[in-house]
Amino acid sequence: MVRPIDLIPSPIKLLLALTYDLFSLAVAFYFAYIIRLGIDNIEFSRFENIAFICVAISTLALFYLFDVYNSFVRFFNAKALLKIQLLLIIGCIIFYLCSLVFDAFIPRSVPIVFFVIASIQIAGARALVSLISRKHLFDEREGVVIYGASSAGRQLVHALSLGKKYQPLVFLDEKKRYVGRRVLGLKIHSHHNIAKLIKKHGQFKVLIAIPTVDPARLKQIVAHLEPYALELLIVPDMSDIVSGKRNIDELREVSVDELLGRKPVEPIAELLSANITDKIVMVSGAGGSIGKELCRQIVLNKPKALILLDVSEALLYEIHQELSETLAEKYNSLHVEPLIGNVQNGMLMSHIFNKHKVQTIYHAAAYKHVPMVENNVIAGVTNNVLGTYEIAQAAIYCEVETFVLISTDKAVRPTNVMGATKRLAELVLQGFAKKEHNTRFIMVRFGNVLGSSGSVVPLFKKQIKNGGPITITHPDIIRYFMTIPEAAQLVIQAGAMGTGGDVFVLDMGKPVKIVDLAYKMTHLMGLTVKDATNPNGDVPILYSGLRPGEKLFEELLIGDHPRKTQHQRIFTANERSLHYSEVAKIIHQLKLAMCDEDEAEIRKILIAAPLDYQPKNSLNIVKKTKALVAS
Structure with missing residues (x-):
């Protein structure tokens, strides 16, 4: 202090x-x-x-x-x-x-x-x-260093001087012509002098006073500061400051997506609006992480009406309230209809589609937590496979124009039940796509999203705040990550492409080693990891071993040579599909096994189906994993 x-x-x-x-x-x-x-x-x-x-x-x-x-x-x-x-x-x-x-x-x-x-x-x-x-001369305050000696930095110093929480120590700036000078009595140091400042002042917080900064540039700044294990805070966006929504001293934590994120690509307006503008749109699983963001993005593209479907009353209420407040603030009269329902009920789905004249469906309702589905095979198959089968049949019967399935990278050469069910759901829709009807089926496959209910990010954050340990299954495990807004936006754009039966994959960028993510998150919170090289660290890491069905790394493609599309981050997968008769046979077998509640038989059917399903803890891919990380 x-x-x-x-x-x-x-x-x-x-x-x-x-x-x-x-x-x-x-x-x-x-x-x-x-x-x-x-x-x-x-x-x-x-x-x-x-x-x-x-x-x-x-x-x-x-x-x-x-x-x-x-x-x-x-x-x-x-x-x-x-x-x-x-x-x-x-x-x-x-x-x-x-x-x-x-x-x-x-x-x-x-x-x-x-x-x-x-x-x-x-x-x-x-x-x-x-x-x-x-x-205030004698109040103990927390020492902070302000990154950026420009207008925002100076405003921040004035704001902090009126409070009693933070005491500015110096400025950091990248502009060489500023270094060595003083602003408001604070000396400006080069951003390369952090080690010297730590030696002089001890650990301090860094307040990034750059309210309007390119995401790629912010990533560079954060990456430069992160190894020093200094807690990082950032001023609000300039638009929020100018509009009066937030003050410049209302600092927020630097999020992990700003550390791992990438520069967003400008969306293609025609693709965003094709399936939404002036159409009646429904989102199944609207209360989930992806479902919520899809709803937020859909509202921005002026649909005629938005139908929210979820089996959870609490989650449905939450997203409905959020959208209602957002629309009220913008004086938008869009009709948003919350409906409690299960996609496994085909008759209910048909009733909803007919009553509301639904034209576009984004099917995000699924069980996606690998360990949970691995221990609840019947529930996983019922929801992910039979639920998709029922809602797709209802869509065909009611002549819904477009049906977009939210799939996952775990569907590629799956090693767990969840991945197998999602791959089978893709084959179900590809089988339907080969029949004569007026519904266009599209599948969009991507990896982990930052901040979702199944993401390691909120778990790690909680564990770090509690002093650890941070639990990681394996030191070599890697994953692809994408922000929820970017994923939802790309899903909507991919859904406007293709003629039917297409599988689109999103460019997830470079894979991230989970243990590296743990280190970076710990450092961003101003703490260090306790390990062999730093025995006096704050937070230990515990390796618990791979869970049943968990891979060291995930893939996005089954075949090779994905084809480019008009969007630089969306590709078409070149993969095999099944005729509807083959799909129907697998569905029939599953229904019989479900009636007998025969979990072992269900697993056998999934293994026998052309899903490339190998129920192992991991594949022999350590070398490939390390090669991916190195690249």
């Missing part, structure tokens, strides 16, 4: 105190003679001057020897007052003795008056400072 007064170097504080006390002794000496003789009768000889020099030097030396200058002024008390009084009495005795030693003219009353005036100025001033000093 830092106080503004602590930023003054100790030698300067001592010099200021000595200067003040010397001035006070001089004033006391001069006024003692004025009071005794009158101003017109004062004439100092060299002996009186020598006497003053002796008194001043001896008094200041006594103050120094008896630790008057090592005392905290804000803690000045009766004991400190008594010490100064006694030392001043000794000084007065020396004053009087000077009249005998140097034959100086010192009337007996002069040392007494000198004592009174000196006491008022020296002891009284210290007592006064202790009582009425501005409190």
